[in-house]
Amino acid sequence: xxxxxxxxxxxxxxxxxxxxxxxxxxxxxxxxxxALFYAFIGQSWNIAGGFAGQLSFxxxxxxxxxxxxxxxxxxRFGFNPWLGLPASALAGAVVGFVIAFLSxxxxxxGSYFALITLAFAEVLRIIANSVEITGGGLGMLIPxxxxxxxxxxxxxxxxxxxxxxxxxxxxxIALWLKRSRFGAxxxxxxxxxxxxxxxxxxVFREKVKVLMLSGAIGGIGGCFFAQYFLYIxxxxxxxxxxxxxxxxxxxxGGAGTVYGPLIGAVLLxxxxxxxxxxxxxxxxxxxxxxxxxxxxxxxxxxxxIDLFKHxxxxxxxxxxxxxE
Amino acid sequence: xxxVTGLSKVFGGLKAVDDASLxxxxxxxxxxxxxxxxGKTTLxxxxxxxxxxxxxxxxxxxxxxxxxxxxxxxxxxxxxxxxVTQPFxxxxxxxxxxxxxxxxxPRRDEAWEHARRIGKQLGMEALLDQSAAGLTVxxxxxxxxxxxxxxxxxxxxxxxxxxGLNPSEIIEIVEMVRAIRASGVTVLxxxxxxQAVMSLSEYIYVLSYGKIIAEGQPREVVSDKAVIxxxxxxxxxxxxxxxxxxxGAHA
Numbered sequence: 306x307x308x309x310x311x312x313x314x315x316x317x318x319x320x321x322x323x324x325x326x327x328x329x330x331x332x333x334x335x336x337x338x339x340a341l342f343y344a345f346i347g348q349s350w351n352i353a354g355g356f357a358g359q360l361s362f363x364x365x366x367x368x369x370x371x372x373x374x375x376x377x378x379x380x381r382f383g384f385n386p387w388l389g390l391p392a393s394a395l396a397g398a399v400v401g402f403v404i405a406f407l408s409x410x411x412x413x414x415g416s417y418f419a420l421i422t423l424a425f426a427e428v429l430r431i432i433a434n435s436v437e438i439t440g441g442g443l444g445m446l447i448p449x450x451x452x453x454x455x456x457x458x459x460x461x462x463x464x465x466x467x468x469x470x471x472x473x474x475x476x477x478i479a480l481w482l483k484r485s486r487f488g489a490x491x492x493x494x495x496x497x498x499x500x501x502x503x504x505x506x507x508v509f510r511e512k513v514k515v516l517m518l519s520g521a522i523g524g525i526g527g528c529f530f531a532q533y534f535l536y537i538x539x540x541x542x543x544x545x546x547x548x549x550x551x552x553x554x555x556x557x558g559g560a561g562t563v564y565g566p567l568i569g570a571v572l573l574x575x576x577x578x579x580x581x582x583x584x585x586x587x588x589x590x591x592x593x594x595x596x597x598x599x600x601x602x603x604x605x606x607x608x609x610i611d612l613f614k615h616x617x618x619x620x621x622x623x624x625x626x627x628x629e
Numbered sequence: 630x631x632x633v634t635g636l637s638k639v640f641g642g643l644k645a646v647d648d649a650s651l652x653x654x655x656x657x658x659x660x661x662x663x664x665x666x667x668g669k670t671t672l673x674x675x676x677x678x679x680x681x682x683x684x685x686x687x688x689x690x691x692x693x694x695x696x697x698x699x700x701x702x703x704x705x706x707x708x709x710x711x712x713v714t715q716p717f718x719x720x721x722x723x724x725x726x727x728x729x730x731x732x733x734x735p736r737r738d739e740a741w742e743h744a745r746r747i748g749k750q751l752g753m754e755a756l757l758d759q760s761a762a763g764l765t766v767x768x769x770x771x772x773x774x775x776x777x778x779x780x781x782x783x784x785x786x787x788x789x790x791x792x793g794l795n796p797s798e799i800i801e802i803v804e805m806v807r808a809i810r811a812s813g814v815t816v817l818x819x820x821x822x823x824q825a826v827m828s829l830s831e832y833i834y835v836l837s838y839g840k841i842i843a844e845g846q847p848r849e850v851v852s853d854k855a856v857i858x859x860x861x862x863x864x865x866x867x868x869x870x871x872x873x874x875x876x877g878a879h880a
Contacts (some may be wrong), residue, residue, distance in 0.1 A: 486731040486740065493728040496717035501678070503711070504780055505703035505732040 321469050325462050332578075334461045338533065340567075341468040346526035346547070347554035347566030348475040353519035354552060355561035356482050358495025359512060362419045364425035364523060364551045366404070367397040369543035370429065371524025377438060377446050379591035386447075386456035389528045397524020398517040400425075405516035410508050414498075423548070430543030444538025447531065456532045464533055465541045471529065472567070475522055479563040491515055495561075523551075528531075553594065557601055559608025568609050572597070630655040630815050631676070631784055632706070636685030638668075638675050638839075645671045647839035648685070653784065657807065658816045660847075663836035664860055669819045670712055672836065673786050677709040678702045690783065701725045704732065706783030710790055712819070714769040716761035723748065723757040725772055729779030746777045751805055767798045774802075778809060785809065787818040791825055799825055827851070835859065 321341075325334050346368060353359045374396035375389025384392075408421045433439045451459040458464050482488035486513065490511050493501035502508050531537045541547075558569030575596065580590040605611045631653040638646040645668045653659045660667050674680045676687055677698040687695045689707050717725050726744035734740040748757050751771050756764070761772060770790050777785060785807070791799050803825050810816055820826045826833065826847065833845040833850045837859035843850055850856055854866040 326856055484737055486735050486737065489724065489728050489731050489740075492724070493717050496719060497715045499679070499730065500715035500717065500776075501713065502699045503679075503703060503709055503715075504729045504776060505700050505708070506728070507698075507700045 314476075318473060319490040321473075325465050329462075331461060334465050334552060336574055336578050337455075338461065338465050338468055339577070340571045341465070341472045342526065342529065342533075343550060343554050343570035343573055344567040345468060345472045345475050345529070346523060346551050347558070347570050348472070348479060349519050349523035349526060350551040351560060351562075351566050352479065352482065352522065353515055355555055355559075355565065356479070356490040356495065357512065357515040359516065360415070360419045360552075361422035361548070362552070363419055363422035363424070363545075363548050364519075365543055365545065365547040366422060366426040366429055367520040367523030368527040368530070368547055368551075369398045369426070369433065369539075370400040370520075371527030372537045373433060373439055373527070374524065375528040376447060376537055380445055380447065381438060386532060387454075389456070389532070390525060393528035394521040396523070397520035397522070397527070399520075400429075400524075401518075401520025402513060404520075405513040409512050423545070425550060426543055426545070429540045432538040433543060439539070442539060444536060444541070447535040449535060457535070468529060471525060476563060476567070478518070478522075483563060487511070487514070493524065511587040546599040555608075557598060557609060559610030562608065562610050564613075565608050565610050567588045568613075572609065609617040630690060631678060631817065632688040634686045634688075636672065636675055636687065637683045638671055638680060639683045644839050646675060646682075646836075649836065649839070649841050650685075651834045651841065651844070652815050653815060655815055656810070656813070657820075657832065658810055658818070658830050660830035660833045661817065661819045662821070662823075662826060662833060662850075664710055666835040666841060667859075668839040669836050670788055671839075673709060673819060677707065677786055685826050686736045686845055703780065704783075706781075707786065708777040708782040708784075709786035710773040710777050712787050712788040712792070714766075714773050716764065717764040718760070720761055721757065722753060722759055722761055722764070722768075722772060722775075726753075726759050726775045726779045727774040731871075733779070733781040744779055747775050750808070751775045751778070752801070766793045767795075770794065770802070771805075774805065778814075782814055784817065787816060787820075789819055789821065791820060791822045803829060807828055823851075 324337055328334070349367065350361065354361060371393030371449045375386065375393040378384040378392050379386045379389060404422060404425050408418055413421055434442050439445065449457065451457045453463060482491065490501065490506045492502070493506055494508055494511060498508050527542055530542065555566050556567030556572050557572060558567065558570070559565030576593050576597065577590045580593060601609065633649065633651050636646055636649045637644065649672055661672065663669050671680065675682045678694070678697055681791050682695065685695070686693060689702070689705060692704055694705065717728065723741070723744055726747055727740050730740040730743040730747065745757065748754055751774060753768070753771055753775060755800055756768060764772060774787070774790055791802055794802065799822055806816060806818070806829060818830070830847060833844065833847050834841055835850060842855045842859060843853045845853070857866040857869065
């Protein structure tokens with residue numbers, strides 16, 4: 306990478322690191338946690354939908370699988386909640402493998418694939434609602450025992466730095482995808498599967514791999530969510546709302562770009578908090594999201610990131626052409 | 630290098646390819662010609678694994694590859710281009726070629742360097758940073774060629790890479806195909822541009838209604854009665870022969 310892009314990544318990280326020290330109110334830190342959380346789960350969608358072109362309407366399926374896997378291990382089997390992180394990643398990856406294997410073997414593409422993911426999310430929601438181990442429709446309450454060893458940071462800032470680390474990790478993965486053979490093959494699959502196949506890309510295998518990667522990230526998101534709110538139920542972690550939010554932050558920010566989900570998530574969290582402060586009207590934030598989405602589709606079809614690109618172009622041109 | 634025996638492909642009641650056999654020896658340029666709708670592209674698709682075949686056998690470098698997946702065949706060194714070009718539209722030319730180059734070089738810097746080299750070889754150096762969506766027809770045809778060439782193939786299946794090009798562009802591509810062969814790659818091509826077919830190929834197969842109706846050296850094939858009739862209709866060969874005789878008599 307060029308010096309310029311190191312400066313960009315480093316600068317962003319620095320801003321994120323000092324943010325909770327400068328704005329230390331609970332409100333501000335909660336805003337930061339939610340923005341980073343949406344950036345993280347948005348990146349999960351973005352890796353499958355944006356990078357590999359496998360659009361999904363039911364990405365919450367990975368999120369929910371991770372949330373339930375980690376919470377069940379903790380509540381039913383007494384595991385330390387920190388073990389929930391790898392366990393939820395594994396659960397998300399397994400669900401990703403199953404969905405990818407079944408639907409890509411059957412040759413499902415485009416909107417058919419999107420609908421099948423929605424169906425899987427609904428099936429898992431109904432299962433979570435009906436079996437005993439998940440606590441059924443009542444969900445599961447994780448008792449509050451604040452201590453960092455217990456994944457319940459006494460101060461919110463602990464959660465902030467954890468989700469910052471996770472989000473930074475997801476951005477590193479996205480950067481790697483932009484510059485690796487795997488990422489190049491995914492881009493080829495997104496643009497034209499037949500042509501990718503003709504050049505020797507194992508389309509089926511790469512699509513299964515990317516859905517497992519995306520699923521693992523989504524699963525970790527679910528684990529974080531469970532520990533942050535200490536409560537999960539089928540509607541919250543398998544409901545369509547989260548699926549929509551995951552794809553919305555990517556699309557608003559810029560699908561298929563490294564920073565798209567982060568940009569979209571900051572905006573989404575800002576709109577959400579802003580409307581809650583100004584008014585009590587339930588659901589007003591959703592109305593605003595809808596309006597924002599319309600405006601962005603009309604004027605910035607590639608997402609808000611285009612604004613930054615236009616802005617960047619006015620600056621001095623980098624000397625090396627390799628910078629991208 | 631490539632040996633196709635008794636290949637048939639049926640779509641519903643239509644025999645698109647009917648008991649076709651052909652062979653391509655290493656280091657040669659072989660052409661597959663025939664009237665529109667003869668089944669040339671279907672035959673290509675069957676050979677490269679894009680279509681399941683109903684009967685027959687495809688052997689490549691001495692091994693039976695019938696029914697293998699497309700990407701496996703491609704990795705073994707037989708790569709096709711598409712008649713209707715299929716660029717990765719939102720990627721740059723360089724990225725397009727790099728997808729092919731990554732098949733040979735897993736490391737990014739090597740793959741990108743190889744892609745640059747191939748781009749240069751095919752005269753696309755100035756276009757490398759352009760989006761593939763903005764290319765002209767000639768540019769797209771070249772990109773098809775560049776991408777496949779970047780995979781390091783042993784045998785290239787070129788499906789009408791000259792269609793829609795102007796005469797000077799055709800001359801350039803003909804030179805490129807010659808250079809590709811000189812670098813050790815065998816070429817099987819479908820082409821309508823007869824000037825290119827005649828000057829490039831050493832051996833020609835003619836397909837009509839899914840059947841191989843003639844094969845041989847370029848000169849033998851173009852004077853073949855069955856071939857002339859396939860292109861110009863029944864009785865055409867006799868009429869031409871007669872007119873040649875009359876001309877002879879007048880002279």
